[in-house]
Every structure is written in C-alpha cells, then in structure tokens.
Amino acid sequence: MRRSRTAWVAVVLTGTALGAATISADAAPAAQAAAAARSTTCPSGWGSLDKTRATATTVPVQNVRTGRHACFDRLVVDVPGARAGRLGHTVRYVDRLHQDGSGRPIPVAGGAVLEVRVAAPGYRPETGAPTYPGQVGRPLPHVDLAGYRTLRDARFAGSFEGETQIGLGVRARLPFRVLTVDDRLVVDVAHTWGTAR
Numbered sequence: 001m002r003r004s005r006t007a008w009v010a011v012v013l014t015g016t017a018l019g020a021a022t023i024s025a026d027a028a029p030a031a032q033a034a035a036a037a038r039s040t041t042c043p044s045g046w047g048s049l050d051k052t053r054a055t056a057t058t059v060p061v062q063n064v065r066t067g068r069h070a071c072f073d074r075l076v077v078d079v080p081g082a083r084a085g086r087l088g089h090t091v092r093y094v095d096r097l098h099q100d101g102s103g104r105p106i107p108v109a110g111g112a113v114l115e116v117r118v119a120a121p122g123y124r125p126e127t128g129a130p131t132y133p134g135q136v137g138r139p140l141p142h143v144d145l146a147g148y149r150t151l152r153d154a155r156f157a158g159s160f161e162g163e164t165q166i167g168l169g170v171r172a173r174l175p176f177r178v179l180t181v182d183d184r185l186v187v188d189v190a191h192t193w194g195t196a197r
Contacts, residue, residue, distance in 0.1 A: 042071030046175035046190060050092035053180070056119035057086040060131035061164045064140050066151060072188040073150040075168060079120045084180040088119030091178050091187055097167035099136060100160040106137050110152035110169025114176065118166075118185050122159030132156075132164070140166070149191045150174060 063078040079087060094115045097106045122132040133141050134156030145151050153169030170189055179186040 040070050042190065042192075042194075043177075044175075044194070046177045046188075048093060048173055048175050050090065051176075051178045052090045052092075053088045053119075053178075055086050055088040056162060057082045057088070058125050058162065059086075059120060059183075060124055061118060061120050061122045061159070062131055064132065064134070064143065064154075064156075064166065066143050066145065066148070066154065068148055069188070072190045073148045075116065075151070075154065075166070075187040075189075077116070077118050077120075077164070077166070077185040077187075078183065079118070079185070080183050082120060082183045084182055087180045087183070087185055089178060089180075089185055090117040091115070091176065093173055097155070097157055097165075099157045100163065100165055101158070104137075106155055106157050106167055108153050108155050108167040108169040110171060112170045112173040114168040114170050114187070114189065115157075116166040116168060116185075116187055118164045119162065120164060121162045122164040125162070130159075132159070134158075150189045 057079065059079055059082040061077055061079050065076050067074045067076070092115055094113050097108050097113050097115055098104065099106055122134065123130045136156060136158045138156060140154040140156055143154050145154060150171050151168060152171055155167040157165035157167055159165070174190050175193060176187060176189045
C-alpha cells in the first residue's frame with residue numbers, strides 16, 4: 001500500500017510539473033508577440049493638414065468599411081469600377097461637420113472631426129437611385145468602432161452634386177494619410193504623433 005501511494009504521489013507531481021512546463025511553453029509565444037507589438041515602429045510624417053486630389057468620377061460609392069491596424073485605424077470607401085487616378089477627394093479636419101447643400105450641422109463624437117469627401121456619388125447619376133445605404137446624420141451602416149484606438153464615430157453626411165461626404169470622429173487631431181488603391185479611397189489615422197505604437 002505504501003509503495004502504491006508513493007508511486008501515485010510521484011505520478012501526480014510529475015504530471016503537475018509537465019502541465020506547468022506546457023503552460024509556460026504556450027505562454028512564451030504570446031508574450032513574445034505582445035512584446036513585438038509594443039516595439040512596432042510606425043510610419044511618421046503624415047501630418048494633419050488637408051489632403052486633396054482634384055479629379056472626379058461618376059462611378060458610384062457602394063460601401064464604406066473600417067479596420068484596425070498596429071499603428072493606425074482605417075476607413076475605406078469602395079467605388080467598384082472607378083480608376084484610382086480618377087478618385088478625387090478632400091480630407092481635412094473641421095471644427096464642425098456641415099452637410100453639403102443644406103448646411104445642416106451633423107454632430108460627430110470625438111475630440112476632433114475629420115471630414116472625408118469622395119468625388120464620387122452615393123447614387124446612380126442617371127436615375128438618382130441610392131447605391132450606398134447611409135442615412136444623413138446616422139452612423140455608417142455595418143461599421144462598429146468598438147475597440148478602435150483612434151476612431152470614435154463615423155457619420156454619413158450625404159451625397160450631393162457628385163460628392164459623398166462622411167464625418168469621422170477621431171480621439172484627437174492626429175496625423176493621417178490618404179491613398180487611392182485600385183477602386184477605393186483609403187484614409188489611415190495614426191494612433192499617436194510619434195513613431196512608436
């Protein structure tokens with residue numbers, strides 16, 4: 001009886017030690033990944049001044065979506081069929097967002113408001129039928145900003161005379177860049193002013 005009890009205790013202790021070793025081994029890659037994420041060097045030099053491209057397209061906006069990245073939060077406006085060189089825009093910080101045409105103020109939550117104007121309609125020019133389901137003054141459809149470090153709000157301001165207008169609520173006036181990639185406009189807003197994440 002004594003031998004079997006001693007053997008049983010040895011098995012339990014060995015199993016406990018192996019389990020602890022397994023947990024430590026599993027935790028090591030996660031800890032390394034977290035440390036690497038903390039030391040990520042982010043792009044700098046974007047600035048917070050207005051960014052404009054003076055071209056336009058009649059191809060309509062179909063979708064607006066967002067994404068989170070290590071160094072920035074992203075807004076993407078999809079204009080399928082538009083050529084990148086024809087996708088005009090004006091992206092700038094404003095004191096308050098005002099709807100084109102009516103001048104109606106649109107409240108946008110956050111420490112700063114980034115106005116995004118895409119030189120593409122949110123409707124079919126030949127019929128006036130909407131191609132993007134946004135409602136003026138309401139949050140962008142299917143956009144959930146929970147957990148984002150920089151973006152706080154995203155409001156549709158309408159589409160008027162061939163331009164679609166969006167208000168982005170940002171945590172503070174932070175640097176941003178604007179890219180036209182294929183048939184979409186991309187707005188990246190940095191998490192910080194520095195080069196570190």
